[in-house]
Amino acid sequence: xxxxxxxxxxxxxxxxxxxxxxxxxxxxxxxxxxxxxxxxxxxxxxxxxxxxxxxxxxxxxxxxxxxxxxxxxxxxxxxxxxxxxxxxxxxxxxxxxxxxxxxxxxxxxxxxxxxxxxxxxxxxxxxxxxxxxxxxxxxxxxxxxxxxxxxxxxxxxxxxxxxxxxxxxxxxxxxxxxxxxxxxxxxxxxxxxxxxxxxxxxxxxxxxxxxxxxxxxxxxxxxxxxxxxxxxxxxxxxxxxxxxxxxxxxxxxxxxxxxxxxxxxxxxxxxxxxxxxxxxxxxxxxxxxxxxxxxxxxxxxxxxxxxxxxxxxxxxxxxxxxxxxxxxxxxxxxxxxxxxxxxxxxxxxxxxxxxxx
Numbered sequence: 001x002x003x004x005x006x007x008x009x010x011x012x013x014x015x016x017x018x019x020x021x022x023x024x025x026x027x028x029x030x031x032x033x034x035x036x037x038x039x040x041x042x043x044x045x046x047x048x049x050x051x052x053x054x055x056x057x058x059x060x061x062x063x064x065x066x067x068x069x070x071x072x073x074x075x076x077x078x079x080x081x082x083x084x085x086x087x088x089x090x091x092x093x094x095x096x097x098x099x100x101x102x103x104x105x106x107x108x109x110x111x112x113x114x115x116x117x118x119x120x121x122x123x124x125x126x127x128x129x130x131x132x133x134x135x136x137x138x139x140x141x142x143x144x145x146x147x148x149x150x151x152x153x154x155x156x157x158x159x160x161x162x163x164x165x166x167x168x169x170x171x172x173x174x175x176x177x178x179x180x181x182x183x184x185x186x187x188x189x190x191x192x193x194x195x196x197x198x199x200x201x202x203x204x205x206x207x208x209x210x211x212x213x214x215x216x217x218x219x220x221x222x223x224x225x226x227x228x229x230x231x232x233x234x235x236x237x238x239x240x241x242x243x244x245x246x247x248x249x250x251x252x253x254x255x256x257x258x259x260x261x262x263x264x265x266x267x268x269x270x271x272x273x274x275x276x277x278x279x280x281x282x283x284x285x286x287x288x289x290x291x292x293x294x295x296x297x298x299x300x301x302x303x304x305x306x307x308x309x310x311x312x313x314x315x316x317x318x319x320x321x322x323x324x325x326x327x328x329x330x331x332x333x334x335x336x337x338x339x340x341x342x343x344x345x346x347x348x349x350x351x352x353x354x355x356x357x
Contacts, residue, residue, distance in 0.1 A: 006050035007231055008150035016043055020054055021140045021226045026195065044195070051232035055356070056194035057136060058187060058317075059173040059223045064328055065089075065109040065317065067134060069268055069276060070119060071305075072126020074102040079313065081336070083345030086353035088318035088332045089118060094278065096241045098306030105241055105276070105305070107131070107268065109317060111328035121333050133170050133252050133269035135259045136228045144261035152231065154261030154285040159292035162260055168252035171225045178326050183219045184319035185352075186212065190220070191316040192354045194227045232357070233311070234262055235282050241305040244275045250298045251275050263289065278308065314356040321350040 009017065012035065019032035026044070030037045044054075060067060079093050092107040104126070110118035119128050139145065143162050144155045179187060185205075189196045202212050246254050255267035255275045263281035270276060281289060293299050322332055332351040339347040 005151060007234055017229050018140045020229055021138050053230040053232055055228050055230055056190040057225050057228055059225055060109045062173040062176045062223055064112055064178045066112045066115055067109055067131035068115055069129050070106040070124055070126050072104050072124040074104045077340050079104055081340050082343055085336055085339055087336050088353055090315060092312055092314050094308055094312040096306040096308055114330055121337055129270040131268045132271055135255045136266045137259045137262055139229045142260045152262050154263040156261060156288035156292050160296060162257050166257050168256045173223045181320055181323055182215050184322055186216050186220045188316040188319040188354050190224055235280050237309050239308040240279045241308060242277050242279055242302055243305055244302040245300045246273050246298055247300055254298055316354040318351050318353050320352050
């Protein structure tokens with residue numbers, strides 16, 4: 001008898017997962033999926049144990065951050081800092097193998113206007129590119145997602161059809177605001193899990209529920225754009241990092257189309273008509289994707305940057321003492337990098353970053 005995959009889902013579980021991107025709480029999931037709140041609570045805990053994750057997607061630019069990628073020679077201190085040190089403002093770090101010398105691909109959200117200083121403090125020699133748009137796989141609207149034997153699969157054989165129909169779009173907040181220190185913590189918590197149960201965390205931190213609720217509703221909630229479902233190791237490594245060059249005006253359309261399937265969880269539109277994607281595809285999915293990329297006139301060329309042999313490192317934005325005089329500061333980055341270069345195991349500075357498993 002064939003063993004059932006932990007990522008195999010029922011039709012009811014699929015309805016629950018499809019409700020997540022637009023739902024702020026379990027009650028809204030319950031209503032959208034036509035099941036009880038207690039059933040949602042039990043199922044969410046069960047799905048988490050089977051490898052499903054939920055992340056909150058924020059409008060980082062409206063919060064005073066920018067979005068960049070850095071591609072450089074591999075630096076172990078950046079990819080795997082010693083001890084418990086985490087480098088603030090790095091959201092994703094990917095080790096890419098193209099031969100025996102690995103590369104390092106970093107997606108980061110440094111304070112707006114401090115991108116060059118951020119890059120300099122990191123000490124990476126690579127190329128910095130501005131991210132003009134970032135798209136994610138959304139299970140509720142994914143046009144290239146199907147179910148086979150209970151598993152979510154990618155349908156890239158239909159990519160050409162979707163490219164003709166889809167309109168590029170990235171949601172944005174209606175206002176801008178620099179968060180305060182409590183806001184930064186709430187943002188990081190909801191990036192990690194938008195359904196986080198705050199009561200015990202607030203009590204431990206000595207923060208009153210009423211104050212946290214006020215900050216979330218007035219300062220944070222409007223920047224939480226939607227939620228995404230992440231399937232932990234839907235396909236086991238190796239993965240591939242691709243850099244696609246597009247014709248003028250089509251990079252955003254391509255990025256949105258590619259993230260209609262779970263094989264590409266997120267896509268970065270870069271200045272200069274390029275799109276960077278990490279492909280987490282099964283063998284058949286990969287063949288369909290590459291065939292479609294070769295066939296479409298929208299892609300002028302693409303480069304296989306190399307293999308990714310382990311899960312990328314993913315993090316939240318930093319929280320705590322990271323905002324001063326109503327602006328984000330690089331002070332914790334200087335402290336972290338100084339500690340890393342001195343081979344310290346921990347640092348004495350009031351900031352934090354959550355690692356995303």
